Amino acid sequence: SQTKQTLSFQAEVAQLLHLVTHSLYSNKEIFLRELISNASDACDKLRFEALHNNALYEDVPTLEVRVSFDKAARTLTIADNGIGLSQQEAIDNLGTIAKSGTREFMSKLSGDQKADAQLIGQFGVGFYSGFIVADRIAVESRRAGLPADEGVRWTSGGAGDFEVETITRPQRGTSVTLHLREDAEDYLSTWKLKSVIAKYSDHISLPILMRKEEWKEGEEVAGGPAGATSGGSMVLTDEWETVNQASALWTRAKKDITPEQYQDFYKQISHDHEPPLAWAHNRVEGATEYTQLLYIPAKAPMDLWNRDKVAGVKLYVKRVFIMDDAEALMPVYLRFVKGVIDSADLPLNVSRELLQESRDVRAIREGSTKRVLSMLEDLAKLESDEDASAEDKAKYAGFWAEFGAVLKEGLGEDFGNRDRLAKLLRFASTQSDTPSVALADYKARMKDGQDAIYYITADTLAAARNSPQLEVFRKKGIEVLLMTDRVDEWALNYLQEFDGTPLQSVAKGAVDLGKLQDEAEKKKAEEAAESFKPVLARLKEALKDKAEDVRVTSRLVDSPACLVVQDSGMSMQLARMLKQAGQ
Ligand code: ADP
Numbered sequence: 096s097q098t099k100q101t102l103s104f105q106a107e108v109a110q111l112l113h114l115v116t117h118s119l120y121s122n123k124e125i126f127l128r129e130l131i132s133n134a135s136d137a138c139d140k141l142r143f144e145a146l147h148n149n150a151l152y153e154d155v156p157t158l159e160v161r162v163s164f165d166k167a168a169r170t171l172t173i174a175d176n177g178i179g180l181s182q183q184e185a186i187d188n189l190g191t192i193a194k195s196g197t198r199e200f201m202s203k204l205s206g207d208q209k210a211d212a213q214l215i216g217q218f219g220v221g222f223y224s225g226f227i228v229a230d231r232i233a234v235e236s237r238r239a240g241l242p243a244d245e246g247v248r249w250t251s252g253g254a255g256d257f258e259v260e261t262i263t264r265p266q267r268g269t270s271v272t273l274h275l276r277e278d279a280e281d282y283l284s285t286w287k288l289k290s291v292i293a294k295y296s297d298h299i300s301l302p303i304l305m306r307k308e309e310w311k312e313g314e315e316v317a318g319g320p321a322g323a324t325s326g327g328s329m330v331l332t333d334e335w336e337t338v339n340q341a342s343a344l345w346t347r348a349k350k351d352i353t354p355e356q357y358q359d360f361y362k363q364i365s366h367d368h369e370p371p372l373a374w375a376h377n378r379v380e381g382a383t384e385y386t387q388l389l390y391i392p393a394k395a396p397m398d399l400w401n402r403d404k405v406a407g408v409k410l411y412v413k414r415v416f417i418m419d420d421a422e423a424l425m426p427v428y429l430r431f432v433k434g435v436i437d438s439a440d441l442p443l444n445v446s447r448e449l450l451q452e453s454r455d456v457r458a459i460r461e462g463s464t465k466r467v468l469s470m471l472e473d474l475a476k477l478e479s480d481e482d483a484s485a486e487d488k489a490k491y492a493g494f495w496a497e498f499g500a501v502l503k504e505g506l507g508e509d510f511g512n513r514d515r516l517a518k519l520l521r522f523a524s525t526q527s528d529t530p531s532v533a534l535a536d537y538k539a540r541m542k543d544g545q546d547a548i549y550y551i552t553a554d555t556l557a558a559a560r561n562s563p564q565l566e567v568f569r570k571k572g573i574e575v576l577l578m579t580d581r582v583d584e585w586a587l588n589y590l591q592e593f594d595g596t597p598l599q600s601v602a603k604g605a606v607d608l609g610k611l612q613d614e615a616e617k618k619k620a621e622e623a624a625e626s627f628k629p630v631l632a633r634l635k636e637a638l639k640d641k642a643e644d645v646r647v648t649s650r651l652v653d654s655p656a657c658l659v660v661q662d663s664g665m666s667m668q669l670a671r672m673l674k675q676a677g678q
């Protein structure tokens with residue numbers, strides 16, 4: 096009953112395969128990282144499922160990955176003894192792409208191979224990267240817990256279809272054998288493989304084994320001088336050795352970890368090819384004990400605006416991977432943070448539901464949020480630190496350009512940290528084209544008698560700058576913050592004041608310039624209001640369906656009229672946004 100089935104790839108997979116193999120040509124080596132990370136995921140899954148069903152270990156409790164090659168056959172094999180795949184799982188997981196992000200992924204492939212390689216990681220199309228170097232892939236697997244004769248062999252040339260058949264496979268887990276293309280033969284070398292593993296997979300927390308090599312003298316040369324040989328070569332032995340560090344980086348002491356190691360680990364967990372801006376590694380002791388290793392990336396991922404996406408912080412319990420969980424570990428507005436949290440207190444079989452309710456998790460989340468905020472404060476401090484390098488000085492501005500708009504969401508989301516968040520805000524203003532003005536800087540520059548922080552919201556800087564509502568402020572030399580992020584309007588609702596000074600939109604109500612207005616001007620305005628009364632009455636009548644009120648203003652200098660909204664009203668910018676959103 097050894098049936099062999101030929102099945103077609105889902106249309107997207109076929110398309111993807113084509114793109115992957117063609118666009119990543121110059122960045123071949125990432126295939127090994129992807130396959131090893133799948134092997135490691137499979138071991139994590141086994142460990143996790145075995146918490147409820149210890150029999151899954153089948154008397155082989157040591158989880159590992161073996162990388163081996165056969166020069167003559169030109170094959171490279173990555174084998175694990177993790178959870179394995181049932182026949183149906185092989186069909187489902189290796190023949191279709193369940194992830195909705197794939198279409199998006201494909202539309203984002205740019206032809207810039209470095210950037211595309213990074214996307215591969217972000218979207219988890221990792222397995223197919225094997226076809227960059229292989230013209231045929233054979234996967235043999237048996238799911239832990241299934242009988243030996245329920246193994247599966249999956250093979251494909253990566254063109255339109257794949258074959259599956261039932262096999263007998265005594266050992267659980269998966270082996271992926273790549274039939275290497277001619278131009279990928281350099282991977283048939285222990286040295287080459289070791290160096291790629293060291294580069295990408297050093298911190299995978301389970302051992303990666305390769306067969307040991309030994310120097311073998313050549314044959315004695317017949318007829319030559321005594322002892323002369325034809326040289327020698329490295330030959331593979333039957334002994335296996337561990338070729339990676341195989342210890343979870345975050346469990347090591349800080350002083351034993353180099354910056355390069357921190358950066359490599361970041362690249363591994365984030366699939367980002369740029370080094371992070373900053374990281375923090377701490378063992379937190381007290382009522383709840385945990386280790387945190389948190390990174391702030393330098394560049395925003397393209398799905399940053401998807402608030403539902405899985406956060407970049409992984410939860411471990413005593414080094415066992417438990418899950419990626421968005422909101423339990425990090426507030427949504429810090430979704431750009433990557434890293435690892437390893438708790439000693441949570442039960443290993445913690446469920447998602449339990450996580451949401453756990454007091455320990457809440458403490459971890461609060462502690463981690465505070466840690467991220469203090470990392471950002473440290474970056475912000477570097478801006479004005481005379482001893483800091485130019486590179487360090489520019490870090491906060493770099494962070495703000497990438498993630499500032501996301502951080503602002505925190506004003507409405509995290510009331511407990513609002514004051515700290517407010518200090519981290521940066522805006523463009525009538526005195527600064529770049530978004531570099533902190534509210535404290537603004538306050539320090541306020542005019543004598545000025546008692547509010549003024550701002551205007553608009554779609555673009557140019558629109559903000561040319562708004563007639565700014566005329567009187569310009570004339571008096573009063574700085575106005577220019578806000579152009581979509582989130583500003585909403586976020587600013589939650590920030591009524593900064594350090595005792597109210598924030599005031601210049602597009603709302605009757606701008607009260609307070610003590611900034613001199614007596615003569617005030618008098619002139621009052622006189623004008625009086626003498627224009629009949630005109631105002633007629634305008635009001637004429638505009639009665641369109642305008643709530645018509646009044647004389649002192650905010651204009653050159654323009655004859657401008658629109659404002661009521662103090663309590665929705666601002667025009669927000670009204671426009673809601674209208675666009677179809678509300
Ligand atoms: P991802 O790892 O992001 O899920 P991949 O394309 O790398 O995407 O892998 C696709 C799926 O194939 C995995 O989710 C998993 O279900 C299955 N898979 C791949 N490699 C293995 C393996 N070594 N053991 C078990 N399952 C695997």
Ligand code: MG
Nearest residue numbers: 132133221222
């Ligand atoms: Mg993968």
